[in-house]
Amino acid sequence: MNGVDATVVAEGLRKTFAAPDGGVLRAVDEMTMRVRAGELTALVGPDGAGKTTLLRMMAGLLKPDAGRLRVLGFDVAKHPQAVQDRISYMPQRFGLYEDLSVRENLDLYADLHGVPPGIRRERFARMLEMTDLARFVDRPAGKLSGGMKQKLGLACTLVRSPDLLLLDEPSVGVDPLSRRELWKIVQQLVDDENLSVIVSTAYMDEAERCARIFVMHAGRLLAEGMPAALRERARGLAFTAAPPAGTPARDLQARLIDADALIVDAVPRGGTVNFIRQPQADDRALGELLGDVDCRPRGEELEDAFMMLLRQQKVARAAASPEPAEPSPRAGAHGGPKSDGADAPVIVVRDLVRKFGDFTAVASTSFEVVRGEIFGLLGPNGAGKTTTFRMLCGLLPATSGHLEVAGVNLRTARAEARRRIGYVAQKFALYGNLTVRENLEFFGGAYRLRGNALRRRVAAVIERFGLDPSAISGLLPGGYKQRLAMAAGLLHEPEILFLDEPTSGIDPLARRSFWRTITALAQDGVTVIVTTHFMEEAEYCDRIAIQDGGRMLALGTPQAVRAQAGGDAGTDMNSAFIAIVEQGRAANRGAVAGAGA
Known part of the structure; x- marks a missing residue:
């Protein structure tokens, strides 16, 4: 490390790009920061905050327009190659070669970095053990699940032992189980090798794992500090509210979040609604807003502080350059309220099977969805949910079973069904x-x-x-x-809207707004089928299905699914999801072992 106590030192750093409208976009604007060595450091911020641009400058891939940037003691603008020789960088879209096997991808990147054969063997063994990919060394990368691809990308990034690892949102589009495994690998590297890691992330629970956090917005630094210090910003302002019986948590959340003079943020969580009150909110007005809702204080979280910072910045920017108020989502632009036939199923799935050769991607799945329902299709990477989703959209024929969408049999009239659905790809x-x-x-x-x-x-x-x-x-x-x-x-x-991971890679503020829109659509009678890896978003759904290995593991309301997980795992959907998948896999292993006995 050349005795440096900081991996990155930036002073007045600036990077601009020409905008398509002829203007100038300030991606990084007068950034000053110091990142300590041997730590796990997070960059968080909304879309367009400048996180990726900053990481690319640290990696020597972009030259600053102004200011100074030193990485591992080197001036990056003057000595980019010296920096690149000692760092590893994993971008959001890591370049795996999908027709090459796991081992061939590792060999290719080792060749590119000039890793000697002796070191290569030792390093490969360690990376394959840490990523649990040793069983798949001969499998083409294109045949791996999304989570396994991310782990392989990380392994390829680490075929040599760097002094600094840069990770640009490594877990975007990755399920909770795979996210947990990725972070276990990163933490092990920090602990065992004293590796310095800088990671950008849209997940506040990931940022919580880091020693220090830098919060960015519009290219500038809003705040920095240890997670505990940042959480202090929300002390005494965090509460949880239980909706009245029969009222979905998302309806209470919409009511609270619309009162932005009183409420900073509100989000469904475990059947209740977590909210943050405005520091200067009038107690009487807040009481009138809550009415007879059971409300109690809770411990502040990092996401609470993050949302407060974003809201404050939004208010400050609006005051500096007033723009038209952001409209609330409203009904009426689609086709009016739900009809009396709201309980009639608009999607009917019976014994649905999809095979690819000898591989069964979906095994005998059955469920129904009624008009105006928000239905969540969840599962780990490689679980079969994308295949199910594509069959529902009429993009992929079923091998067997009955599939009816908007009253049309998809096995006999796919073109007619597609005219009655809307589809938003990831x-x-x-x-x-x-x-x-x-x-x-x-x-x-x-x-x-x-x-x-x-x-x-x-x-x-x-x-x-x-x-x-x-x-x-x-x-x-x-x-x-x-x-x-x-x-x-x-x-x-369309009568039915299919949303494939619609909020992947967007920040919490944008996710809140997006789900308000989805809720309004459902109230307008549109049926919404959504896949997501953000388990908090399952709380917005009327019902959810969890798949793994092509099999249905759980189907019901969020409350019922949390109850199925049992114990402490039933307190939040992220824990419930992991518990149900792990229980399903253990039962499947037991059944296979029993059949082979």
């Missing part, structure tokens, strides 16, 4: 150089909307989602890009 194909209106007109044309019908629908979704029709789509913040994706998916007024 990576929505926006045309970044087109305006919001131009994107919507393009997608409306793809749905065969023309003339007055197209103009009416474009105007309706622009109003509903609070979009600026003249805004360049590529310059929209992540949350607004997701709104535009939703608007495009609803242009043809």
Whole structure:
């Protein structure tokens, strides 16, 4: 380490990019920070905060426009290669070669880094043991689950032993079990090798694991400190509220979060609602808002402090440059309230099976979804939920079983069913150089909307989602890009909306807004099928299904699923999910062992 006590020292660091509208985007703006050696450090912040740009400058891949940046004692602008020789960097989209095996990918990256054969053998053995990939060394990377791919990417990043490891949101799109395994590996490296790690993350529970946290917003540093010190910002302001019997937690959450003069943030959690009151909130007004709701104090969390910082920054920016108020999601732009037939199933799945050769991806799955229901499809990477999702959308035929969507049998009339559904993919194909209106007109044309019908629908979704029709789509913040994706998916007024990990990679503030929109859609009679790896989001659903290994492990309300997990695991959905999957895998191993006896 050359005796340096800091891995990174930045002073007045700035990086700008030319924006498509001819302006200048300040990705990192006058950043000053000091990252200590031998620690696990987190960068957190909303979309567009500058986290990735900062990491790329640390890695010597981008040159600062102004200021000074020293990494491992080297001036990165003058000696980028000296820095790159001693660090490892895992970007969000790590470049695995999917037609190469696990071992061949490791060999390729070892060749690129010039790792000698002796060191290579020892390093490979350690990485394969830590990532639990030793059993899969001959499997093509393209055949691995999402979580296993991330672990392989981390192993390839670490084929040599670096002085500094940079990780750019390594667990985005990864299920809770795989996230836990990834963080176990990282923590082991910090403990065993005294490795310095800087990680950007959208998960506050991950940031909580770090020794120090830097909170970023719009390229600037909002706050820094140890997790405990940052949590202090929310001391005495954190509460939990139990909704009245028969009232979904998401309805109470919507009521609280709309009262932004009194409430900083509110989110469903374990059947209740965790909220943060505004420091200067009037007690009488707060009491009127809560009414007869049972409310009690709780311990403050890091996410509470993070949401307070984001809200304060949002208010400050609005005061500095006033913009039209963000509209609340509203009903009426789709087709009116639920009908009396709300309890009739609009999706019917019976004994659904999908095989790929000898491999069974989905094994005899059955469930129903009624109109206006929010139904969550959850499971670890490789569980079969994406295959189930694609069959429901009519994108993949079933091997056997009955599948009915919007009253249409998908085995005999897939094209007709697809006209009655909307689909928002995880990576929505926006045309970044087109305006919001131009994107919507393009997608409306793809749905065969023309003339007055197209103009009416474009105007309706622009109003509903609070979009600026003249805004360049590529310059929209992540949350607004997701709104535009939703608007495009609803242009043809579908009865059912499929959302495939819609909030992956977007910050908590944007996720709150997104789920308010989904709740409003359900109240309007739209049936919503959603996949997600954020277990807190399962609390917004009327019912959820948990799959693993192609089998259904749990099906019911969030409360019922938490109860199925039992014990302490039933206190929150993240713990319940992990417990149910682990119980299912243990039972399956026992059944296999019994059959072989």
